[in-house]
Amino acid sequence: MGNNKSKKIEKKIFDNIQIIKDHDSICINTDDYFLAVNDLDVSNGIDIIKNLVILSPNTFKNSELNESYIAHAFENKNFFIEESHGMAILNFADNSLRRMNITNNLRVVENPSGLQNAKMDLSQIIIINEELNLKEILEFHKIAIETKVKYFEYQKFPDHIQEVLNNNEFLVIACPISKYKIDNDNNEISQILENSFNSESTNKEESEKIYSTRKKELLKIKNEMVKSIIRSSKHFLDNINIDFGILDYIFAEGITIDHLVDAGMELCVGIEETQELRDKLKAQIFLSLEDINVIALLISAIRCEDDFQNNRVREVDVEDDPAYLYTDEVLGMAIANQIAGTKATFNFKRYDEEKPGILSGLGPMVDDIFAGLIAGCMSKIFEEH
Structure with a gap:
């Protein structure tokens, strides 16, 4: 030795x-x-x-x-x-x-x-x-x-x-x-x-x-x-x-970037889905996740839902995703708008209502913010296209 x-x-x-x-x-x-x-x-x-x-x-x-x-x-x-x-x-x-x-x-x-x-x-x-x-x-x-x-x-x-x-x-x-x-x-x-x-x-x-x-x-x-x-x-x-960063908290929700890309492609109509298009969407998602305002809105909803689901706020019960809870949509629209402006808020409505792919299995606050992220990124890449 x-x-x-x-x-x-x-x-x-x-x-x-x-x-x-x-x-x-x-x-x-x-x-x-x-x-x-x-x-x-x-x-x-x-x-x-x-x-x-x-x-x-x-x-x-x-x-x-x-x-x-x-x-x-x-x-x-x-x-x-x-x-x-x-x-x-x-x-x-x-x-x-x-x-x-x-x-x-x-x-x-x-x-x-x-x-x-x-x-x-x-x-x-x-x-x-x-x-x-x-x-x-x-x-x-x-x-x-x-x-x-x-x-x-x-x-x-x-x-x-x-x-x-x-x-x-x-x-x-x-x-x-x-x-x-x-x-x-x-x-x-x-x-x-x-x-x-x-x-x-x-x-x-x-x-x-x-x-x-x-x-x-x-x-x-x-x-x-x-x-x-x-x-x-x-x-x-x-x-x-x-x-820990925003990707860690997204992955903690059981969501991968590929899940988000899949959900984005599911409502893509009028254009052929190609690997190039998927790569563009993935790159835009990563770019959007560097925006401090997008991060703040995502974390707000993730933490909010964690408190709601664990009954830390006496006055709130989100077990049945009540119709009078619309803050989740406000946050989703804010994310879409932050990424690609007003037109993305209209695209958000499609993703919010149809909840393609991974979105269908998420909680009442989280599904809307990721619908906003996808809608904003989809609008952004087609704007550039």
């Missing part, structure tokens, strides 16, 4: 925890022991262990781990640490998505081997530098999951990207537990876990005082953890350098 591969990197977090990284593994060591709640490969659940280990897949496959380790095989062992008062989060990013150029100005996020194999995972080991009982650490595990889910939901990624997000991530919540406790219990883990639920004082007044103080301490830890997870998630997105 070369020098670069065998070189070790060591970093200390807190007074008694050390991270050691080499080419094939990352090991987190403590002077005492960890109480950990985890969903790793070797161990899944609750453990009292000496070290946490992340291994390369080959190393993991050939390793013989003893009971003092919980471990996970992970393709990308690069990580970053989010440190705060009394807490450290080790973040492992695993992302296969890339931005691919469609035109000089339009890009789409794709996985080179197909979205069915895509990965966009943020795995975390959260170390809280305070001894916690089992009930407390389970609560923090729950909060960590909920925080990350809510953060990424708030980002409003395109649906097909949301579907590959964090499907294979791992999460570990760990805190130190002293060797003294373990030795005095004869290494009986079950006894430690049982005791962790029964640590209240027998004196009621003293118990209430301890409970109140502890509640405040745990609230501080919770708030710090939530903020640290959000910072880590933002750092993760910044690092992988993935953003």
Whole structure:
């Protein structure tokens, strides 16, 4: 093994925890022991262990781990640490998505081997530098999951990207537990876990005082953890350098550019359909999708329909595409007019009423905006023709 591969990197977090990284593994060591709640490969659940280990897949496959380790095989062992008062989060990013150029100005996020194999995972080991009982650490595990889910939901990624997000991530919540406790219990883990639920004082007044103080301490830890997870998630997105454009949101609706071309050609009368004509329409669609006003109108309808379909607006029910909802047509006509002027708004009416091809399967807001896009582009290429 070369020098670069065998070189070790060591970093200390807190007074008694050390991270050691080499080419094939990352090991987190403590002077005492960890109480950990985890969903790793070797161990899944609750453990009292000496070290946490992340291994390369080959190393993991050939390793013989003893009971003092919980471990996970992970393709990308690069990580970053989010440190705060009394807490450290080790973040492992695993992302296969890339931005691919469609035109000089339009890009789409794709996985080179197909979205069915895509990965966009943020795995975390959260170390809280305070001894916690089992009930407390389970609560923090729950909060960590909920925080990350809510953060990424708030980002409003395109649906097909949301579907590959964090499907294979791992999460570990760990805190130190002293060797003294373990030795005095004869290494009986079950006894430690049982005791962790029964640590209240027998004196009621003293118990209430301890409970109140502890509640405040745990609230501080919770708030710090939530903020640290959000910072880590933002750092993760910044690092992988993935953003989303209009094509990503169109593809999320189950629509391809070829679908739009097919729908445009379906109502093309009086002229022979040729590959040259299809290519012209496709080029015009791409050109129109670079117009910020067309983008704004499309996104307005897409986001609006998402809110309506998910019942986020109490006063709105679009289940039956009510006749009194005409804003979708206003947006469709605005898109057609933006692309090719007044004549395109008349062409829009044909596409809106007949809903050729892909348009027939779209929702009440979305079908009209894509009818407007097609109508505008068809009018534009025949104007030039």
